[in-house]
Amino acid sequence: MKLLGRDIPARELIARIEERLRLRGLPTSEAAEVPEEGVEPRVDPLSFNLQALEENADPAQPLPLHTHRGGVGQLVVVAKWAFRKTCQVLINETLSRQRIFNGHVRDSYAQLSAEVLRLRREVEELKAAKPPTAAPPEPPPEPRVVPVRPRRPKAK
């Protein structure tokens, strides 16, 4: 255990409290999970959005059944499940044109984002090929990129 604070005699305070814990027969230090430190990594918007579009392009597919409520919330989940089971054919029919439209949006985004990546690469190559006129500014460190979230299981 570490105590941080400019206005406290940390070592003395810890010793005093640990002594009291010992007298009470309690462990003075417990194994505890220390949460992840550091800043959150960058989420690459192009790949994140493309993957999100791929996952959500079909509006007839249900989202995972979920409720943050207890009690009545469970009933709502069952009702939603029953609705899906009995009305999926109608849902498919109602949203068929939306599915086609979303597919075009997804494909267009895929093409445009690929173009953006290709153009960025070309710009970098051109910049690298150009002889430097003055001391170039130091490039910022490459940000840490995490893969986007795992795919959701497809609903049956």
Place this chain on the structure above:
Amino acid sequence: MAVHQLIPSFVTGDATGQAALHLQLLLRRMGHFGELYAGEVGSGLESLAHPLSALRPAPDDLVLYHHGIASQLSGTLMHLSCRRGLVFHNISPARFYTGTPLAEALTSGRAQLAAMAPFVELAIGVSDFNSAELRAAGYRNVHTVPLFIEPERFAQASADPALLQRLQGPGPTVLSVSRVAPHKRFEDLLALHAELVRLRPQARLLIVGGYEPGSRYFKSLQRTAKTLPGVHFLGRLSHSELVAAYRSAQVFVSMSEHEGFGVPLIEAMAAEVPVLAFGAAAVPETLGGAGIAFDRKHFSFLAELVVEVTENRDLHQRLLQGQARRLTDLSAENSQAALAQALGKAASPRPPPRRPARKPKRPRVAIVVQRFGEVTGGAERHAQQLSEHLAPHWDLTLLTTCAKNHLSWENVFPPGPDTVDGLPVLRFPVTRTRNIRPFNALSNTVFHRANERLREEHWVAEQGPLCPGLLAHLETSREAYDAFIFFTYLYAPTVWGLPMVANRTLLVPTAHDEPPIRFGTYADVFERPRVLMCNTPEEVSLIQRFYPKHARARVVGVGVDRPQGSPQRFREQHGVHRPYLLYVGRLEPGKGIPELLSHHRALRERYADAPDLVLAGEAHMDLSGEGVRYVGRIDEQDKHDALAGALAVVVPSRFESLSLLTLEAFAQSTPVLVNGHSDVLVGQVERSGAGRAYKDLESFITGLREVGQERAPMGKKGLAYAKKYSWPKVVAAYQEELDRILEEKRQ
């Protein structure tokens, strides 16, 4: 350059909205005009924030977007054809919400953050921790501008007495303030409390913050809480109730595992509560060495620590002293310095001074007043008279609105340049009319209690007049004027415009003891101008009472003209043949007219020879009554004639900073009968010896009798008093103050 702010949601109790208001406060102090725009504007807050559809920035304007969880506004920002900036409030890590729909919105928010990076020229993190995340997301020009609070709003006096009383009880009392969300780890607070009650069975845990009663997470907390004594979920509280909760606690504890800043930590410091916090994310930075940060959730240890902090007086004091020091680091002034650095020279509101072909011979001064020309109102008339007497000495421009009616602020005069009695006037349209009934209802909800800034600013906005054109003019044309004279502390153009040009401003506050003068939002109005040009010593005392750090104040007042009055002329013109009491001015409830009518009615019932009551001015209420004569608006000469012939002039308002009417009555050798609840009026009467004050019907009748019996000697004293108020003295005082500003400018 205007600096506008864009926020996803502007609703009461939202931390981002509060941060935007604070930023707007700093921007105004730096001379920038700027409005708030929101994707969702809370019901009733339309006067304070505009819908997104109204955002039309000029190419040179900067729009600062407040980013948190995913919002469509990130796309809007990228497509704005102006300068773009971002304020990052951080996003809770999605790992705390895996498997819930919220995880999607949190990750999307981070993707949007990275997507905006190439389109933003300035990025502001509210902590160094947030700034580090901005850099990681690809931002280049990153600055930290810490959030701040207004510590005086957390003083004991701001606590709700009822809740304070209700929360009294045995201790130790542990408090945590935050919305109930999984990453805030309320289960850890309950675990700590379980250990604490073993040591101190009467210990209490107060949890303040919004929660969804039906949520699974909250229900599980409730189930655990039921097994423990002394746990209280207080939910969302009003500001004064929140202060009561802080002021009832002996220790503030945060178990949160992610904070981009942690405003409650510094609120607790302001409320003089020792802080214990798990050192997650930006928490150690916000604490800055104050309070106690811990790195492990060893609950039996922490329970002992809570006991130590509450019962070891020396440790308790040291913690409070350290926290007080930390609060000064996180001051508005320090945040403003950081913001100035972030905006840099490019954002300087001062355009390079244009060298005029010829140096102007006379000082150029703008007088800012809420209405001007053909309007009734003490402050407005004061402004008009002062302008007329200063005009021979300075190049004056009257900056005002197009409104004529102070209740509705409806635009009547055409916008643009105008001339009133030879004085150049520049008028700007009012963008929102006022409906007085809902406004009065709002007043009832904010008067006589402690509020957060948002509620006070909302009241100021509803009070109006909302005149963005005038504020924009102050920013863009500030160099066209050597100095500014603002009239009346109360209205929006003064509250929001004065800080923009404070170092060259003389304020004529016309302050009187009314509920809004207690609003902290008026602090800049009284503390930042060069000088307060007050009307009476009582006004200075009043300002001193509420704003001990007010700017230098001097009693200047006004000059009083003494034209010859002809009572006969007035009597003939209006058919008034009996002795009469007189009131001239706005005829509305706020001026105490209903009370005056009631006293006069009672007087008539008791005495057959009771004088008539003559009322003159703009009427906003029913004035019927036996012996009551309403003569409508009267011209200046008519007024002096009426004053000269009155048995006494009655001044029934409780809220007066000077009362020109009193001085004008004295100038016609007529005594006065004034409302004894107004310190200013009582002061005038006592100093002059030319009248009486009343507080109820009996003192009204007694005062009237005495005034009637001693009318001549009292009138003489009044005249002698009025002679002290001369325009040359007033003009000399204004010139002296302007010379100081010009001298400083030259140096």
